[in-house]
Amino acid sequence: MQLFSVFQPIVDLNNNITVGYEALLRGPHEPSHIFKKARFEGDELLLDKLARNIAFKSYSNQEVLFVNSLPKSFVNGLDINLSAYPHLRPERIVLEIVEGKISDISKVQETIKRLRGEGFLIAIDDFGMEYSCLSLIERLVPDIIKLDRSLVQSTNLMSKNLLSGIKKLCDEVNVTVIAEGIETDEHKNKVLDSGIIFGQGWLCGRPMPLPEQQTQQSNDISLGLIRKQSVVPAGSSTQRVFR
DSSP, rough: OOEEEEEEEEEEEETEEEEEEEEEEESOOOHHHHHHHHHTTTTTHHHHHHHHHHHHHHOOOOSEEEEOOOOOHHHHTTTOEEEEEEOOOOEEEEEEEEOOOSSSSSHHHHHHHHHHHOEEEEEEEEEEEETTOOOHHHHHOOOOOEEOOHHOOOOOOHHHHHHHHHHHHHHHHOOOOEEOOOHHHHHHHHHHHHHHHHOOSSOOOBBSSSOOOEEEEEEHHHHHTTTTOOOOOSSSEEEEEEE
């Protein structure tokens, strides 16, 4: 079975500049079917590792790379070895904990502490889904949360207030927010009105093989991802790493 990575851009919604890419596994079947088959055969963790390695091998851009990892991988002491990928640096890699039940939170905390010490950034994916709750921010201390598309695409009037509330909370604890599922201008405007500036979705760009060349402007701007803009005197740095 031939597997490969495609990459979906994560953009600054204010100027549509790409600041990162999420690696997504593709093959002859839908990803959900591939992982379901691997889980049935007891190869779920092997497939999870293979998906990351395929992404590492395929990625050569300067923008931040987001790669998914199962909660079970974190429970089992996820180890990332970049020795075979000298073009990559931990500081430019975000490890996303995908939605799912966490069986042992203390082991996940230990793994995150070690990985963060190695330079990797940590994100909670699909925040707002069944297993993603506010307590995870306190217990896992992520660098980033990626809001589930259901919050972005909801037509409930309360959803915009929820987005604004989550953004305010995350600002107070130095967590970057990325909104997923932005497919229309209405979604984009809703996210921006909530104070969230980073987004991902079909309106921003569909998952595709990487373009062969990136502009220098895009590369420079990507250095500011996972950094907070603050008002400072002219001539001073306006970015600081989210830690």
